[in-house]
Amino acid sequence: MSAGFTAPSATSGYDDAQPRMGFFTDTSVCIGCKACEVACKEWNDIPATLFEFSGKSYDNTVGLGADVWRHVAFIEQRVPRIQEAALSGVFTEERPGEGGEGGLADFRWLMSSDVCKHCTTASCLDVCPTGALFKTEFATVVVQEDICNGCGYCIPACPYGVIDQRKDDGRAWKCTLCYDRLKGDLEPACAKACPTDSINFGPLEAMERMAAERLDTVMAAHVPGAQLYGDGPSGGMDGVGSLFLLLDQPEVYGLPPDPVAVTKHVGQLWRAAAVAGAALVGAAVASFAGVRR
């Protein structure tokens, strides 16, 4: 990957450039303890709001939002897995424990801690009219709570559904990648709390290497469906600061397979609009000219 991807955004304008910092979340060793969720809420003083049984396995915080900046998904998978069924066209309902030899080993309970992707081209930031969202010196994306006016433009702009409005205050909230802790040379609260090193934090280049190595190990152990998730520099977000090792397709975890920043093609759109506009003008001129004729 290009140096420009892991270096802080060239457009951010920091003189004292830091290496780009990010996460590598290795879901293959996630035990679903939710220490990341709790540590995040404690450190960032995020209120608890949901006191309802969701029925979604052991997940009761349901998804990332204004009050959930780290979210652990729990996916109970009966064999065969979705993509295998899709490939073969056969869906056999084999029960754990009844499948005879090896039947049980194919039942999986996937757990994955999701978080803001801290995109290179962050559409939330791009659409923010007040400048509340900004790129830090670590190339992370942060909302300034004292500037956000609650317009909500950022919310539909995020292709991952990360940022959200807090109902009782109207402002937009999301993971800051513990900007205050990073300033103090501390790792983010979620990574600090993770007991199994499922959540890793460091310079993004190191995270990329770690992710690649871990993928090799997991592939060598024949874990089905193992793959890295995280938009690269040539992707729709021009790269992200949160990488994941998943054990199945992103859709299984509720992640978009091919996200594109809504602002990525703005220039193109304007150019297209300009061309269309020029054509219209031309046509209008032509038609008037015709009238005169």
Added chain:
Amino acid sequence: MAEQHPVGFQWVVEAQRRGAKVIHVDPRFTRTSAVADLHIPLRSGTDIAYLGGIINYILTNHREFREYVVAYTNAATIVSEEYVDAEDNGGIFSGFDERSGTYEVSSWQYEDMEVASASGQHEMGAGLGEQHGAHGGSLEHGQPPSEDPTLEHPRCVFQLLKRHYERYTPEMVAEVCGVPQELFLEHAEALCANSGRERTGAMAYAVGWTQHSVGVQYIRTAAIIQLLLGNIGRPGGGILALRGHASIQGSTDIPTLYNLLPGYIPMPHAEHYEGLDDYIDKNAAPTGYWGNMDAYMVSLLKAYWGEKATAENDFCFDYLPRISGDHSAYASVMDMLDGKVKGYFLPGQNPAVGSANSRMHRFALASLDWLVVRDFSLTESAAFWYDGPEIESGELDTPGIGTEVFFLPAAAHVEKDGSFTNTQRLLQWHDAAVEPKGDCRSELWFYYHLGRIIREKLATSDDERDRPLLDLTWEYPVQGRQSEPDAEAVLAEINGWKADGSPLGSYTEMQADGSTTGGVWIYCGVYADGVNQARRRRPGDEQSWVAPEWGWAWPANRRIIYNRASADPDGQPWSERKRYVWWDAEQEQWTGEDVPDFKASMPPDYVPPDGSQAEDALSGTEPFIMQADGKGWLFVPNGLKDGPLPTHYEPHESPVTNPLYKQQANPARQLAPHRHNPSNPSGGGGENPYPYVLTTYRLTEHHTAGGMSRTVPHLAELQPEFFCEVSPELAAERGLEHGGWATLISSRTAIEARVLVTDRIAPLRVAGNTVHQIGVPYHWGFRGLVTGDSGNELLGVVMDPNVHISEYKTATCDIRPGRRPRGPALARFIADLPRADDAPTEGGDS
């Protein structure tokens, strides 16, 4: 383990990264199963059949570590001719008394030898066996028992073991446990393949093994496997008890148990001793480290009563409280119901949610004169008298409850100094970060000042009965605005002092003549050189891989006990890969990675001369230094109340008729007959009104009875409602809707839960029938940010006879869609519930 010990589980993940294979056996597919290499579901309550199957696999396939077994276990020892195995007697061992439901153990003895109690003086057979220790059997003057090292003698332990487990075949395991044979065999083979000279395997269990009417025998079965495979006393081996709280190990070492004094010294019985000498005589073992019990006991008495304790007054032995029977938690609760117990302290305990048959506990609390609750919030146990379900149902009314409840807010661990002792016997000190707020105080503060105030009130008393209190050494420095006692001063007292007032370095320095003091002999050394050794924090990369300078482990900072077994009988490592401590012939001493378990100068070929005492009476090849014969016990001749060899019994409540024996349940299990504690009928398959297996457990998100988690918003929202886990098959059978409500019913009560239909709890094929299991966490109660019924409401109290722990992990129930009756309708509903036909008699079979 990932569910209950996520922080400790990081090391399991680390081991996996280094190539370890993790196998998880659990009725449910849990967070641990999710990352394990293999998950094996089994029917709750059938672990002895399962583990017995592994013993059978080892013996049938000659996979035992033969040299280890012959040298270090009692496999070769010949057992009395009078012994009759359960295999030959319908599931009951010789010596059983039907009337009392107890065993008399003389027929279990080694040949031509009376092996005294393995755990201090048990009064076996009288139903009063309440004393408890950890002593080895007593061998007359170190005389070794009759042995056959070829292991061929028909009455040697090895052959008895073989016969006892002959029927525990893979087919039988499948039949009893519902575990497919190939899964079972994969596990058995993995264990064997990872044991021996070059490799070791460990077993970890949590309360899933202890909370059964045969709980101690579960652990025994694991111990037999690990001894046969040579996995005890060696690095990477062992049986790891994952405790239910941060310092439960500490609270048995320095016990909150009624039948123990600190350091596993038996609590004296009211009637059985003439005096200190008689007590020592009846409890100390002539051989092994319990041979020095007099020194430990006298040092303890000196710690309690200081200068007042003299040789002339038996070192104030008569000041010690006495026990007169079973005063364990459940026995006390039954006594409350009978009006025999007037007052109760609940420091950080919430039995109105956390104990089996919690409903019965609330009736018991309502029968007290006074109750002291020390906790972080007004728990269900503090509020039962105005806010409990029995108030709602009309079975209790507030004006009618005479219990005076004192609530005292407690400090949290970050607000006080102290130590945690973990399952590795490792003490780790923690310092207070902040002072407790408001009226919150530490336990140390509470008990010190309570004692101080009582002593002040009694100061002028000349009543003889007040002497034990007034003569106590009760001088501790206090500090800070709240007059918090100095916790390190207590640690120094626990460690003990020599005659000259300097700290003891080791329990081997303790004397029986009153010249030393020491509050807990096994902790002696934790304050060696006047330094708080538990506070050491040298990073792992600055010391050897054993990390002896992180914290301090009892005894003697030893990280693996019985480590003599890590070397062969000649004192050389079994293998280079697994070397740990070994005999250095040039230096003429033991050396290696850890503190050796015995005198470092004792050569491997040491043979005790006639008349040797205590540790000197064990030979150089006897690693199990707390046992009088120095051997690991495959067969237990004395010390257990329910048999010398673990045997599969069905749980007290089971929908299955015991496929292995005529005897249905543990014949010696301890029952607690009471109108509030009825039993469900057991056995009978489909005819049973409670046809489903019920198992209770905790979730990662909550802590025990919820007092520390249901009150914390960030934890409460993670698991906000009580739910039950059922398979899609059971949901279809009973019309249960995912996300809807279900009512769960036992003969005790009915509770309601949200339904979580999940593949993680699969139906099993047992003895030709489908057995459904239902899982319920127990964290909820009627108070806190999130409320709900507790799974423990469904359970009856029926106990392991050795340790009086109730069978939380398995019972039976029925389940129906919809919510339970409320208010007075619930009381009427409970009254009409089917119960076992005739209340089982003590020890009898239902």
